[in-house]
Amino acid sequence: MNDKNKTTPKKELVPRQPMPEQPAEERQKNFKEVPYGYSPETAMIEARRCIQCKKPRCVAGCPVGIDIPGFIKAIEDGDFPESIRILKESNALPAVCGRVCPQEDQCEILCVLSVKQEPVAIGRLERFAADWEREHGEVKLPKVAPPTGRKVAVVGAGPAGLTVAGDLIVKGHEVTIFEALHKPGGVLVYGIPEFRLPNEIVEFEISNLEKLGVKMVNNVVVGKTFTIKELMEEEGFDSVFLGVGAGLPWFMGIPGENLNGVYSANEYLTRSNLMGGFDFPRHDTPLKKGKRAAIIGGGNVAMDAARTAKRLGAESIVVYRRSRNEMPARIEEIHHAEEEGIEFHFLTAPVRILGNDEGSVVGMECLKMELGEPDDSGRRRPVPVKGSEYVLNVDVVIVSVGTGSNPLLTKSTPGLELNKWDYIVVDEKTGATSIPGVYAGGDIVRGAATVILAMGDGRMASGAMHRYLMGEPEEEPEES
Amino acid sequence: MFTITKKMNLSHDVHWMDVDAPYIARKAQPGQFVIVRIGVTGERIPLTIADSDRDAGTITLVFQEVGKSTMVMGGMKQGDNIDDVVGPLGVPSHIEKLGLVVCIGGGIGIAPVHPVARGYKEAGSKVISILGARTKDLLIMEKEMVKASTEVRVCTDDGSYGQKGFVTNVLEDLIKEGAPIDVIVAIGPVPMMEAVSKLTKPYGIKTVVSLNPIMVDGTGMCGACRVTVGGEVKFACVDGPDFDGHEVDFAELRLRQRMYLKEEREAIETLTYMSE
Numbered sequence: 001m002n003d004k005n006k007t008t009p010k011k012e013l014v015p016r017q018p019m020p021e022q023p024a025e026e027r028q029k030n031f032k033e034v035p036y037g038y039s040p041e042t043a044m045i046e047a048r049r050c051i052q053c054k055k056p057r058c059v060a061g062c063p064v065g066i067d068i069p070g071f072i073k074a075i076e077d078g079d080f081p082e083s084i085r086i087l088k089e090s091n092a093l094p095a096v097c098g099r100v101c102p103q104e105d106q107c108e109i110l111c112v113l114s115v116k117q118e119p120v121a122i123g124r125l126e127r128f129a130a131d132w133e134r135e136h137g138e139v140k141l142p143k144v145a146p147p148t149g150r151k152v153a154v155v156g157a158g159p160a161g162l163t164v165a166g167d168l169i170v171k172g173h174e175v176t177i178f179e180a181l182h183k184p185g186g187v188l189v190y191g192i193p194e195f196r197l198p199n200e201i202v203e204f205e206i207s208n209l210e211k212l213g214v215k216m217v218n219n220v221v222v223g224k225t226f227t228i229k230e231l232m233e234e235e236g237f238d239s240v241f242l243g244v245g246a247g248l249p250w251f252m253g254i255p256g257e258n259l260n261g262v263y264s265a266n267e268y269l270t271r272s273n274l275m276g277g278f279d280f281p282r283h284d285t286p287l288k289k290g291k292r293a294a295i296i297g298g299g300n301v302a303m304d305a306a307r308t309a310k311r312l313g314a315e316s317i318v319v320y321r322r323s324r325n326e327m328p329a330r331i332e333e334i335h336h337a338e339e340e341g342i343e344f345h346f347l348t349a350p351v352r353i354l355g356n357d358e359g360s361v362v363g364m365e366c367l368k369m370e371l372g373e374p375d376d377s378g379r380r381r382p383v384p385v386k387g388s389e390y391v392l393n394v395d396v397v398i399v400s401v402g403t404g405s406n407p408l409l410t411k412s413t414p415g416l417e418l419n420k421w422d423y424i425v426v427d428e429k430t431g432a433t434s435i436p437g438v439y440a441g442g443d444i445v446r447g448a449a450t451v452i453l454a455m456g457d458g459r460m461a462s463g464a465m466h467r468y469l470m471g472e473p474e475e476e477p478e479e480s
Numbered sequence: 481m482f483t484i485t486k487k488m489n490l491s492h493d494v495h496w497m498d499v500d501a502p503y504i505a506r507k508a509q510p511g512q513f514v515i516v517r518i519g520v521t522g523e524r525i526p527l528t529i530a531d532s533d534r535d536a537g538t539i540t541l542v543f544q545e546v547g548k549s550t551m552v553m554g555g556m557k558q559g560d561n562i563d564d565v566v567g568p569l570g571v572p573s574h575i576e577k578l579g580l581v582v583c584i585g586g587g588i589g590i591a592p593v594h595p596v597a598r599g600y601k602e603a604g605s606k607v608i609s610i611l612g613a614r615t616k617d618l619l620i621m622e623k624e625m626v627k628a629s630t631e632v633r634v635c636t637d638d639g640s641y642g643q644k645g646f647v648t649n650v651l652e653d654l655i656k657e658g659a660p661i662d663v664i665v666a667i668g669p670v671p672m673m674e675a676v677s678k679l680t681k682p683y684g685i686k687t688v689v690s691l692n693p694i695m696v697d698g699t700g701m702c703g704a705c706r707v708t709v710g711g712e713v714k715f716a717c718v719d720g721p722d723f724d725g726h727e728v729d730f731a732e733l734r735l736r737q738r739m740y741l742k743e744e745r746e747a748i749e750t751l752t753y754m755s756e
Contacts, residue, residue: 180699182517182524182564190701219566221699225503247701251713258706258713258732260739267702275523275696281750284523284548285696286743359735406700408718 016118017046024339028310031194031278034336040080043128047076049113050120057110058122063456066090068107072125081140083129088142091126092166092209093159093455095134095201098127100192101452102330134204141212145172150469153178153237155222155409158186159451160243160442162205163458164465165214171466175213176237178220183274186245188451190274191266193304195311196333199273223409228416228438239437239465242424243458246443248406251399252296256353261288261361265297265305265400272308290314290396294364296350297400298327303334305398306342314396316342321349321369321382347371347382351389353397364392403448410444423447430474431461439465481561485538490620493545494588495554496530502537504529504567510595511573511690511722514539515698517564518552525549526695526705526717528592529568539565542591542620548747569698570721573688575599578662582654583609583629584647584676586668590621592690593667598628606630608659610650612668616641648675661685666725670734677725687725691716693736708732 021027021035038046050072058068067086074083087094103123111119133139150173154161157179169175183189185202210216222228222244231237249264251257263271268287276283293309295302298320310316318337320327323346327334338344347369354363368388371380405422417425417434424433424440431439441457443449467474486498504514508529515524525547531540545554556562573596581600585593590611601607609629613619614637626632633650634642643650647668655661664687666676673689680687693705693716700718707716708729714720 180566181697182566190697219564220503221566221569224567224569225507248715249701249703251703251706253713258708258736260736264703267696267704270696270702276521280743281747283521284747286523286740286747288739358738359732406718408699 014045014049016049016121017042017124019121019124024341027195028307028340031311033198034195037131038124038128040078040128040132043075043125044078046121047072047125050076051112053112057112058107058120061106061110062090063106063452064090064459066107066126068122071129072120072122075125075129080129080132080136084133085140087126087129090459091455092163093205094126095130095205096159096188096197097452097455098123098125098130099197099201100450102450104331106452134201139208141208142170144170144212147174148172148469150174150239151237152176152465152469153231153235153240154243155228155240156180156186156243156245156442157184157206157216158243158245158442158454159188160454160458160461161186161241162209163455164241164243164439164441164462166209166212167459167462168465169209169212169214173466173469174215176215176217178222178226179216179218180221180244181274182218184216184218186243190270191301191304193269193273193308195307196304221408223412228409228413228435232437239439239469241458241461241465242409242433242438242440242444243442243454244406244409244444246403246405246423246448248404249399250402250404252350252401254350254352256355256361257399259353259355259361260359261290261395262353262397262399263288265295265301265398266403268305268398269301269308272312278308278312287312288396290394292317292394293396293398294319294350294392294394295398295400296320297402298322298329299400299402300329300333302398302400303329303337305400307337307340309396309398310340310342317345317392317394318342319345319348319350319364319366319392321347322379323347323371326379345392349382349384350397354391361395361397362393364394364397366390366392403443405444405447421447429460430464431457432464437468481563482565484556484558484560484562485536487556487558490542491618493554494618494620495543495545497541497543497553497556498533498536498538499541499562499565500537501539501565501567504565505532505534505537505539508532508539508568509572510575510599511592512568512570513692513698513721514541514565514567515569515695516541516549516553516562518549518556519563522552522563523549524564524696524698526569526692526698528690528692528721529595530591531595539567542588544588547744548751551748551751566698569717571719573599573665573690573722575603577604579606580659580661581605581607582651582659582661582664583607584612584651584664584666584668584672585609585625586612586647586666586672587614587618588620589666589668589672589690590619590625593665594621594624594628596665596667597625601628601630605662608633608654610635610647610654611642612636612647612650612672613641614638646675647672648679651676652679655680655683655685663688665690670730670737673725673728674730674734677728677730681726688722689725689728690721691723691728691733692721693733694739707736
């Protein structure tokens with residue numbers, strides 16, 4: 001120990017450890033996960049790069065406040081069970097977050113190392129610890145407190161809802177999750193493809209929740225099968241968490257959008273991921289694979305759709321109206337997509353989709369753009385270049401320009417306060433909605449955001465729900 | 481798991497199925513539908529709730545074998561289980577007390593129009609129902625419709641039963657008789673609903689059609705079921721399935737219904753493999 005502390009130079013010299021991954025040539029033909037993850041040896045080398053700051057800035061960047069230096073120290077010491085224990089104190093789904101969190105914008109961007117070199121690979125280390133636990137049999141489940149006699153309904157089995165369920169079950173409450181689809185996981189199973197997040201990992205996390213006593217009920221659309229009022233007044237739930245996601249896909253309103261072969265990214269990914277459409281006809285759900293697919297948009301979902309189309313055998317072209325610098329997708333996703341041979345048409349806007357007599361897509365007319373003055377979002381506004389129209393020969397078009405609020409639940413819930421975009425209004429510190437005992441978080445509050453932000457909301461709400469259920473007062477706001 | 485409590489054939493490829501689904505039965509209203517997935521590799525298909533029994537906790541599905549899923553369901557028996565049934569989805573049909581309501585059911589469409597007719601009759605409206613089928617053997621639920629209506633008129637394409645001709649012929653006669661129709665509800669194949677809407681538009685008679693486009697989740701999440709109504713894009717699963725027939729872009733709907741014809745044939749071929 002003492003020796004180690006003396007040899008400070010080691011921290012400066014070791015470069016950020018790369019994570020081995022499937023070669024691009026190979027992986028564009030399969031749906032297997034792209035990165036393989038660290039070996040224990042590599043993980044320990046990477047962990048040693050962390051200089052264990054006394055006031056770690058990385059933790060402040062984490063929406064769920066993981067003790068990052070703590071779990072990394074445990075990996076450095078080779079105490080992997082301890083590292084996963086620390087992770088799970090603040091994060092119910094480390095195997096998921098280690099894969100899909102935008103660490104480069106959250107924890108890693110704040111790492112002091114990044115001043116002079118590359119930051120510690122916090123995400124890769126998180127993934128390593130979670131995978132190590134899963135692959136080494138015995139998973140230590142947290143202790144469950146004695147029953148409180150209180151019943152909680154969680155609506156939506158996505159990242160926010162799973163977090164709430166995990167938090168409240170260990171506090172001794174009875175927890176039931178209601179999921180609208182036939183399988184729990186939300187966006188983790190219908191949206192994010194297998195090559196980025198294998199279903200097996202989500203299933204494993206959910207089975208752990210079930211082992212703790214969480215009841216999973218699929219095929220229930222709250223707002224239709226039950227109203228929130230019925231859950232609380234007739235089914236005996238003392239508190240309800242709404243984590244239903246956003247999910248209503250936007251289209252662009254250009255001619256030809258209802259032609260056969262035009263999909264929302266939600267539909268395309270759901271058909272492929274959740275329904276197994278990539279494996280048609282062994283799975284019954286068909287999916288137009290196409291010869292050339294245009295994916296419209298520049299976010300992570302667009303990258304997922306583009307890489308899925310490529311794996312299904314289509315030439316895959318991303319059409320984005322701004323430039324590469326403005327793309328909201330994670331750099332890693334853009335990079336992976338480029339490696340896999342996805343074509344990018346930047347500064348390009350679709351004008352209309354062209355069809356044949358049978359109503360199928362045969363092309364898409366596009367317009368070149370140039371960047372003008374910055375708009376409200378601070379990004380330079382794309383302006384059409386006159387006379388620059390051209391036709392892209394495609395037979396599949398995937399529209400990935402965002403999602404809006406799904407009114408299905410909110411419409412059926414009188415008294416639930418919504419904002420002007422129809423998202424649920426909550427108290428910033430507790431996640432409490434305008435209905436007593438009802439809390440909300442994730443995309444149905446924020447609009448389309450990330451898995452980890454949804455989990456952060458869940459974490460915050462579960463604390464407040466626990467206090468509500470136990471009749472404890474809300475903490476007084478801290479003096480500032 | 482959802483257990484089939486009753487199963488019978490209404491014609492050679494049309495089946496009646498009662499399914500144990502107490503929570504759905506408690507809520508189901510005329511015009512609503514469920515999404516059914518028969519097993520782990522199955523697709524999600526929308527089926528209209530033809531009836532529901534709150535006390536027994538069952539819902540009734542009436543379906544025709546048109547694709548792989550409905551073919552497999554056709555072969556299921558009482559006591560068999562369906563993996564997933566979710567609902568009731570969609571906006572319930574608008575029902576109120578009116579002077580005269582005409583309910584038109586074409587083929588398999590008689591099943592979903594049945595609870596609408598019954599609802600209007602129970603609300604105190606006079607209900608004339610027009611039932612159409614290709615031939616006598618394919619006519620379903622006549623007895624139930626007689627009970628649910630004030631008057632029933634039947635037609636078959638081949639004249640083997642009732643009046644020879646289409647539902648539009650019967651409807652046109654009714655209109656020409658001067659019947660003071662307040663609203664027409666037409667459910668059946670897309671060409672039938674289109675023909676009815678075309679016929680009634682010049683007369684200005686309000687015509688409601690129930691659309692059954694391709695769906696996946698059935699909760700507004702995917703947009704597979706988008707239809708153009710009055711020049712606006714609607715999602716049939718959350719905005720419908722009932723729409724103003726005079727506003728529906730039927731030409732587009734017809735093309736969209738054919739999106740996976742090739743794949744459906746391919747899927748059915750795997751079924752033949754499996755049974756061999």
